[in-house]
Amino acid sequence: MKVDVVSRECVKPLSPTPSHLKRFGLSLLDQLQPQWLYGTIVLFYAPTPSRSVDEKLGILQKSLSEALVLFYPFAGRVVDAITIECNDEGAFLVTGYADVFLHDGFLRSPDADSLNMLIPMIDPTTADLARTCLLIVQATVFRCGGMAIAICTSHKLVDGSSACAFVKTWSALALASANCDLIGQSDKIIPQFLGGSLIPPKIDMPTNFMVRTTINPRGEKCITKRFVFDGSRIASLKEKFLPRIVSKVEVVQALILKSAILVVSRSEPEYPQRPRTSVVSQTINLRKRMEPPLGEDTIGNHFWMDTVCLGEGGFELAELVEKIREGNQRFYKETAGQIKGEEAFSVIRGLLREREETLRRNEEVGRAVDVYRFTSLSKFPFYGIDFGWGRAEWVTSPSNFEKLFVLVDARGGEGVEAWMTLKEREMAMLEKEEEFLAYAKLNPDLTSGRHSRM
Structure with a gap:
């Protein structure tokens, strides 16, 4: 597949940001995040003959300008580690055209390399031009008139x-614009920007504060592949846990983790002589854990990567779920509520030192440490996003980092889609693991039931 980029432009807010909001102070959790790290969501839409491509692109641009009035820091620029200048320079909008049909071409085998062509920050030219932007969007139009909308947001905020x-707010404004009335306006969110008022930043933060606990970029010999666990297979997998009640994300995570630990260990040249310690890290939304709880309209980094040391050896599925649950509950009860106010820095410093100590102790006795990172977008209502030409047909969020596993709801809502990044030899072994493949389908076709050229 080839994508021709035809435009790159900055979209400014429809009205200027008031002078008293021009400087936005970031929180400590924002401060810890690198600006270069972007989260990505890609939404795919079928062609709709009732609206032309130019009309759709116009609606996207106009409504984006409107959304930036409410989400004004998204149109600003990072000044330093703790400040965004809300100068209305705008979000970056890229328009491209793909030389394939959406359904008869792209969605038959949506591999990671093709998907990356739709993501603006993967393109070197776009990445260079938009390197100071907090929000970068790429709208890619397929030969049939279908469209992919990739939204990249900087983890700095x-x-x-x-x-x-x-x-949700952008699409609500687009829907209202597309229908020339107020339909969709009720779905827009009025964002709450707390910034550093709840968790103040640390002015004299040490440069090596995050030490070796940050995520490592994907290595040269890594490969990313998509696996799908459909609802019926997840239901079958859950039966292994009865009478314990487990969620679909828990069982899928446990199976991925068990399989990854197995192939990573066996793929190493020194296996089985050198012992290995496995650590799992997963994203925890702190909003509901705060006192008082924060609403989902609270914008900023209100999450923590909770880490649980699993120890050495292979694990059964139920054992993995129990270990992760115990670690999470301990974090909820002892730590989550303390990440606020002036004491937040010392709490976070303690968590990071604990991680570093785990690495150091294992290295001193010759153990290798493997950190498996999970992030889940399950339950976020991305499939309901409608810009005025129907709901998204497919929503995905690829992984681009080694040992990172991104979980998203599969189409229909019952299953789970996982983008998994491992070293090539590890992935080759995973594709032969019978227990894993009994529940996971490798990159299944997304065009079942369609016969027309789209």
Whole structure:
């Protein structure tokens, strides 16, 4: 597949940001995030003959300008580690055209390399031009008139919940514009920007504060593949846990983790002589854990990557779920509520030192440490996003980092889609693991039931 980019432009807010909001102070959790790290959501839409491509692109641009009035920091620029200048320079909007049909071409085998062509920050030219932007969007039009909308948000300010709030508001404004009335306006979210008022930043933050606990970019010999766990297979997998009640994300995460630990260990040249310690890290939304709880309209980084040390060896599925649950509950009870106010820095410093100590202790005795990172966008209502030409047909969020597993609701809502990034030799072994493949389908076709050229 080839994508021809025909325009790159900055979309400014429809009205200027008031002078008293021109400087936005970030929180400590924002401060910890690098500006270069972007979260990505890609939404796919079938062609709709009732609206031309130019009309759709016009609606997207106009409504984006309107949404930026409400989400004004998204149109600003990062000044330093703790400040955004809300100067209305705008969000970056890219328009491209793909030389394939959506259904008869792209969705038959949506591999990671093709998907990356739809993501603006993967393109070197766009990445260079938009490197200071907090929000970058690419609208890619397929030969049939179908469209992919990729939304990249900088983790300097935006977590998954914040991204969802923005997209819901943007689409509500687009729907109202497309229908020339107020339909959809009720779905827009009035964002709450707390910034550093709840969790103040640390002015003299040490440069090595995050030490080795940050995420590592994907290595040269890594490969990313998409696996889908449909609802019936997840239901079958849940039967292994009865009478314990588990969620679909828990069982899928446990199966991925068990399989990944197995193939990573066996793929190493020193296996089985050198012992290995497995650590799992997963995104925790802190909003409901705060006292008092924060609403989903609270914009910013209100999450933490909770880490649970699993120890050495292979694990059964139920054991993995129990270990992760115990670690999460301990974090909820002992730590989550303390990440606020002036004491937040010392709490976070303690968590990071604990992670570093785990690495150091294992290295001293010759153990390798494997960190498996999970992030889940399950339950976020991205499939309901309608810009005025129907709901999204497919929503996805690819992984681009080693040992990162991104979980998204599959089409229909019952299943789970996972983008998994491993070293090539590890992935080759995973594709032969019988227990894993009994529940996971490798990159299944997304065009079942369609016969027309789209």
